[in-house]
Amino acid sequence: MNNDAIGVFDSGIGGLTAVKELNQLLPNENIIYFGDTARVPYGSRSRETVMKYAQEDIAFLRQHKIKMIIAACGTVSSVVGTGKPVKDMPFTGVILPAAKAACGATRNKKIGVIGTPATIRSGSYAKAIKAIDPKIQVIGNPCPLLVHLVENGYTQRDNKITILAAEEYLAPIKAEGVDTLILGCTHYPVIKDIIGDIMGEGVKLISSGAEAARYAYNCLLEQDMFSDREEKGSNTFYVSDSTELFKENAKSFLGHTVEGDVFSCSLGD
Amino acid sequence: MNNDAIGVFDSGIGGLTAVKELNQLLPNENIIYFGDTARVPYGSRSRETVMKYAQEDIAFLRQHKIKMIIAACGTVSSVVGTGKPVKDMPFTGVILPAAKAACGATRNKKIGVIGTPATIRSGSYAKAIKAIDPKIQVIGNPCPLLVHLVENGYTQRDNKITILAAEEYLAPIKAEGVDTLILGCTHYPVIKDIIGDIMGEGVKLISSGAEAARYAYNCLLEQDMFSDREEKGSNTFYVSDSTELFKENAKSFLGHTVEGDVFSCSLGD
Numbered sequence: 001m002n003n004d005a006i007g008v009f010d011s012g013i014g015g016l017t018a019v020k021e022l023n024q025l026l027p028n029e030n031i032i033y034f035g036d037t038a039r040v041p042y043g044s045r046s047r048e049t050v051m052k053y054a055q056e057d058i059a060f061l062r063q064h065k066i067k068m069i070i071a072a073c074g075t076v077s078s079v080v081g082t083g084k085p086v087k088d089m090p091f092t093g094v095i096l097p098a099a100k101a102a103c104g105a106t107r108n109k110k111i112g113v114i115g116t117p118a119t120i121r122s123g124s125y126a127k128a129i130k131a132i133d134p135k136i137q138v139i140g141n142p143c144p145l146l147v148h149l150v151e152n153g154y155t156q157r158d159n160k161i162t163i164l165a166a167e168e169y170l171a172p173i174k175a176e177g178v179d180t181l182i183l184g185c186t187h188y189p190v191i192k193d194i195i196g197d198i199m200g201e202g203v204k205l206i207s208s209g210a211e212a213a214r215y216a217y218n219c220l221l222e223q224d225m226f227s228d229r230e231e232k233g234s235n236t237f238y239v240s241d242s243t244e245l246f247k248e249n250a251k252s253f254l255g256h257t258v259e260g261d262v263f264s265c266s267l268g269d
Numbered sequence: 270m271n272n273d274a275i276g277v278f279d280s281g282i283g284g285l286t287a288v289k290e291l292n293q294l295l296p297n298e299n300i301i302y303f304g305d306t307a308r309v310p311y312g313s314r315s316r317e318t319v320m321k322y323a324q325e326d327i328a329f330l331r332q333h334k335i336k337m338i339i340a341a342c343g344t345v346s347s348v349v350g351t352g353k354p355v356k357d358m359p360f361t362g363v364i365l366p367a368a369k370a371a372c373g374a375t376r377n378k379k380i381g382v383i384g385t386p387a388t389i390r391s392g393s394y395a396k397a398i399k400a401i402d403p404k405i406q407v408i409g410n411p412c413p414l415l416v417h418l419v420e421n422g423y424t425q426r427d428n429k430i431t432i433l434a435a436e437e438y439l440a441p442i443k444a445e446g447v448d449t450l451i452l453g454c455t456h457y458p459v460i461k462d463i464i465g466d467i468m469g470e471g472v473k474l475i476s477s478g479a480e481a482a483r484y485a486y487n488c489l490l491e492q493d494m495f496s497d498r499e500e501k502g503s504n505t506f507y508v509s510d511s512t513e514l515f516k517e518n519a520k521s522f523l524g525h526t527v528e529g530d531v532f533s534c535s536l537g538d
Contacts, residue, residue, distance in 0.1 A: 038318050039308050044420070046511035049307050145430070148417040151313070161414070161433050168430070242315035 002225040005030035005236075006216065007061035007069045011053075012040035012151060013246065013253050014186030015072030017209030018094075018216075019235065020254065025217045028229040031236070031260075032064045036267070038240035041147050042075040043116020043185065050079045050118060056267045058085060060238070067225055068092075070216055072209050074115050074185040078124035090219045094208035097215035098182050099128035103136060105204045106180040112173035112203075113140040114195075115184030116147060125184055139176045143169040143185075150187040153252050157193045166191065170198050182206045190253055235260030240267055271494040274299035274505075275485065276330035276338045280322075281309030281420060282515065282522050283455030284341030286478030287363075287485075288504065289523060294486045297498040300505070300529075301333045305536070307509035310416050311344040312385020312454065319348045319387060325536045327354060329507070336494055337361075339485055341478050343384050343454040347393035359488045363477035366484035367451050368397035372405060374473045375449040381442035381472075382409040383464075384453030385416060394453055408445045412438040412454075419456040422521050426462045435460070439467050451475045459522055504529030509536055 006022060008015050012035050019031055034057055036042075042050050054076045061069055068090040071077050077093025084091060102111045113125040120142040129138050145165045149155070154162045173181065181199055183189055186209035196205060220226055227233065235258075239246040243262045250258045275291060277284050281304050288300055303326055305311075311319050323345045330338055337359040340346050346362025353360060371380045382394040389411040398407050414434045418424070423431045442450065450468055452458055455478035465474060489495055496502065504527075508515040512531045519527045 038314060044514075045307060046514055049510050144421040145414075145417060145423070148414060152413040154414070161430060161437070164430050164433060241318050245313075245315060 001228050002067045003227045003229060004065045004067035005032045007032050007034070007064065007066035008072050009034040009036070009057040009061055009069070010073040010186060011035070011042040011075065012037050013249050014147070015209060016250060016253055017186045017189045017207060018070055018072035018213045021210040021213035022216065023235070025213060026226070027232055029227050029233040031233065032061060032066060033235065033237045034060050035237065035239045035246060037246055040151065041116065042073060043118045043147055044144060045118065047079050047118070050075055054080065054085065060265070060267060068216060068220065070212055072186050072212055074119045074208055078115070078119040078122040081122065081124055090223065090225075092212055092215050092219065094186065094212040095124045095128050097211035098184065098206050098208035099125055099132060101211045102180050102182050102206045103129060103132045105206065106136065108177065108179045109133070109136045110176060110178040111136055111138050112176070112178035112181040113138060113184050114143050114146070114169060114173070114181065114188065115140070117142040117144050119184050125182055137176070139173050139178060141169050141173055146191070147185060147187045150190050151249065155190050155252065157197070159194070162191060162194055163198075166194050166198055170195065174199060178203065180204045180206060182208060184208055237262040238265045240265060270497045271336045272496045272498060273334045273336035274301045276301050276303070276333065276335035277341050278303040278305070278326040278330055278338070279342040279455060280304070280311040280344065281306050282518050283416070284478060285519060285522055286455045286458045286476060287339055287341035287482045290479040290482035291485065292504070294482060295495070296501055298496050298502040300502065301330060301335060302504065302506045303329050304506065304508045304515060306515055309420065310385065311342060312387045312416055313413060314387065316348050316387070319344055323349065323354065329534070329536060337485060337489065339481050341455050341481055343388045343477055347384070347388040347391040350391065350393055359492065359494070361481055361484050361488065363455065363481040364393045364397050366480035367453065367475050367477035368394055368401060370480045371449045371451050371475045372398060372401045374475065375405065377446065377448045378402070378405045379445055379447040380405055380407050381445070381447035381450040382407060382453050383412050383415070383438060383442070383450065383457065384409070386411040386413050388453050394451055406445070408442050408447060410438050410442055415460070416454060416456045419459050420518065424459050424521065426466070428463070431460060431463055435463050435467055439464065443468060447472065449473045449475060451477060453477055506531040507534045509534060
């Protein structure tokens with residue numbers, strides 16, 4: 001039993017997909033979230049810069065009483081790879097959980113992956129999938145614009161610009177006849193209707209943020225680290241840019257107002 | 270006479286539009302450029318964060334022998350406003366130079382302005398134009414996606430996504446019948462063909478980066494601060510993210526390979 005919080009971080013608001021899932025699976029747990037909104041997006045930056053930012057994000061979360069860390073960011077998870085940036089408590093990125101879920105879901109052994117340029121360049125999903133089943137074919141495509149479209153609210157199902165961009169990114173994946181698609185950036189579930197419309201009903205969409213939350217659930221279960229709190233747990237959010245901008249964006253992201261305190265913080269102070 | 274370099278900074282690669290113009294106007298001057306590519310874009314961040322970043326960028330340039338600073342970034346220039354973040358040497362942003370050029374160009378006294386959300390929110394262009402001629406009508410519209418489209422190479426004249434986004438952003442400005450349009454973010458000249466196609470031949474486009482360079486020329490001329498160097502001046506570029514990514518992006522931005530050394534640096538070190 002452990003009543004410390006679960007620490008979650010992301011480059012921005014995408015990691016809220018993991019928080020949403022955690023709140024449903026583990027309603028009595030406290031969550032501490034850090035969104036590096038002053039430096040989002042990570043996905044178009046170099047490996048070295050992403051690694052430096054991730055270390056600073058982890059150091060920030062460590063200032064609080066936490067029992068586990070979730071890197072709810074596809075780019076960070078890809079750059080970290082199979083490395084363990086945290087050794088004294090459970091840690092997970094989104095790659096392995098999403099890869100496992102996709103391998104379990106595919107029947108024709110063809111999995112598509114969409115993510116930021118840094119994520120796709122790293123080949124992280126393909127490596128994780130091949131390690132589980134070398135016979136599975138993985139078709140990845142970088143989608144540099146999607147994170148910006150989501151961050152800027154271009155998320156309505158009939159948004160022409162987002163549909164056009166998504167069609168372009170998904171065409172080569174669809175052409176290969178995949179039956180499973182990993183949404184390898186935690187921003188993408190917000191536009192899953194658009195992605196689903198393009199891919200068609202037969203294709204199973206895997207949300208990497210939600211899978212990471214399920215993985216964290218199992219991890220805490222196995223290690224007997226659930227909280228014994230009987231009341232509802234709290235969500236506390238820290239962001240490196242303005243709290244107002246975060247609340248505004250998070251609202252359109254979650255579909256409802258943020259529940260929990262939101263504080264602004266400055267890394268490196 | 271002064272042989273120190275001209276310092277130019279931007280959130281990323283947009284400021285290269287000013288460097289390009291400076292190289293043409295003042296071929297014998299040395300240029301020191303800083304692009305904060307690890308933290309681009311500035312335009313969707315809060316006022317406080319943009320100001321903090323701008324101060325760090327200026328402090329970085331001051332580590333070199335410079336005689337003038339150009340903030341070749343619409344967002345920084347807007348947040349600085351009429352303030353003087355540098356007092357011991359000439360300083361200019363892009364707002365006043367672009368506003369002056371637009372006021373000189375308009376005949377029907379209707380000027381359009383496109384920029385990042387932070388730039389448009391600040392009302393900086395409208396204030397600068399009204400101070401010159403209160404009768405001029407200013408129609409501004411924020412274009413959150415354009416900087417990302419340019420940074421990611423969606424710049425071909427027939428790019429459907431960029432055309433669709435630009436049409437959406439320009440529609441309310443075009444409807445007002447402006448005869449002059451300020452490209453209030455230094456990234457936009459890269460897609461000026463697309464913007465020009467939409468606005469039509471009768472509308473004069475003002476490049477804020479190029480106008481800032483012309484303003485700097487006049488400023489150095491008036492203060493007798495030109496270099497007496499007879500050979501060609503050098504360009505030296507510093508970026509906060511990878512030099513490779515910068516070279517790649519700058520190439521598509523400039524239309525040719527970057528001429529000059531490119532170094533990576535870390536702010537705050």
